Amino acid sequence: MDVIRTYLELSSREALRPAKAMASDARVVRRDPCSVADYRRLYAAVGAAWHWRDRLRWDDETLRAHLASPGIAVWELLVGDASAGFFELRKSGKDEVEIAYFGLIPAFIGRGLGGALLTTAVEEAWRFGGRRVWLHTCTLDSPHALPNYKARGFIPYRTETYETELEPST
Numbered sequence: 001m002d003v004i005r006t007y008l009e010l011s012s013r014e015a016l017r018p019a020k021a022m023a024s025d026a027r028v029v030r031r032d033p034c035s036v037a038d039y040r041r042l043y044a045a046v047g048a049a050w051h052w053r054d055r056l057r058w059d060d061e062t063l064r065a066h067l068a069s070p071g072i073a074v075w076e077l078l079v080g081d082a083s084a085g086f087f088e089l090r091k092s093g094k095d096e097v098e099i100a101y102f103g104l105i106p107a108f109i110g111r112g113l114g115g116a117l118l119t120t121a122v123e124e125a126w127r128f129g130g131r132r133v134w135l136h137t138c139t140l141d142s143p144h145a146l147p148n149y150k151a152r153g154f155i156p157y158r159t160e161t162y163e164t165e166l167e168p169s170t
Contacts, residue, residue, distance in 0.1 A: 004161050006146065008154035009134040015153040016122050019115025026079045026113060028120045031086075034067045034074040036060050042076060042086040046103040051140050051166055073128055077104070077117050084108040087121040089128050097130030103142070114148050122152065140166075 010016055022028075031038055040063070043055050055063065066072060071091035077084040085104035092098040099121050104114055125133040135154070137145045150156075 001164055001166060002161055003138050003140055003164055004159055005136055005138040006156050007134065007136045007158040008149050008156050009132055010122060010152075010154055011132050013126060015155075016119070017151065017153040018119045019152065020112070022113060022116040022120075023079070023111075026077065026084070026116070028075050028077050028117065030124075031074045031076055036063050036067065038076075039063060039067060039074060042074070042083065043101065045083065045105045046085055047101070049106055050103070050142060052101075053167060073124070075121070075124060077108075077113065079108060079111075079113070084113060085117055087117065087124075089121070089125050091129060092134070095129065095131040097125040097128050097133050099125060099133065099135040102135065103145075109142065109144065114144060115151060118148055118152050140164075 039055075043052060046052070058066070067074065073089045074086060075089075076086045083105060085108060086101070087099055087103075088101040090098045090100040099118075102118065102121055104117070122133050135149065137149065
């Protein structure tokens with residue numbers, strides 16, 4: 001199957017177009033430290049529908065070392081006491097922060113949380129040392145992803161096509 005990956009960036013704070021605020025029962029908390037179990041839970045809950053598999057292959061030691069890196073930060077979206085999504089930030093170069101993973105748990109899609117969570121992710125990326133914030137998405141991702149990124153002010157700067165075989169969902 002051919003997949004199109006799109007890279008997008010925000011190159012200034014002024015470029016961010018914030019979404020409306022989250023509902024009063026929603027909050028974003030930093031998982032610091034983020035345990036391997038919490039990360040696996042979040043990654044699987046958000047990514048299963050979108051064919052996220054890479055991090056599932058990492059053993060606990062590799063994932064623990066990744067999460068302990070000072071260049072990695074993980075944030076979880078909670079609605080009430082329920083996990084609703086997460087994002088992972090990664091320092092990717094001098095003054096650059098990648099939103100490496102971002103998404104909502106399927107039960108929370110369509111509730112107006114994605115734009116607010118992305119706004120928070122960008123604001124945290126600035127605090128994390130980014131002057132440029134970037135991310136990528138692909139045609140396997142939610143159909144809401146690319147429109148959300150563009151609505152927040154992200155500008156596409158590169159696309160590429162690659163071929164993949166999808167693993168059966170479990």
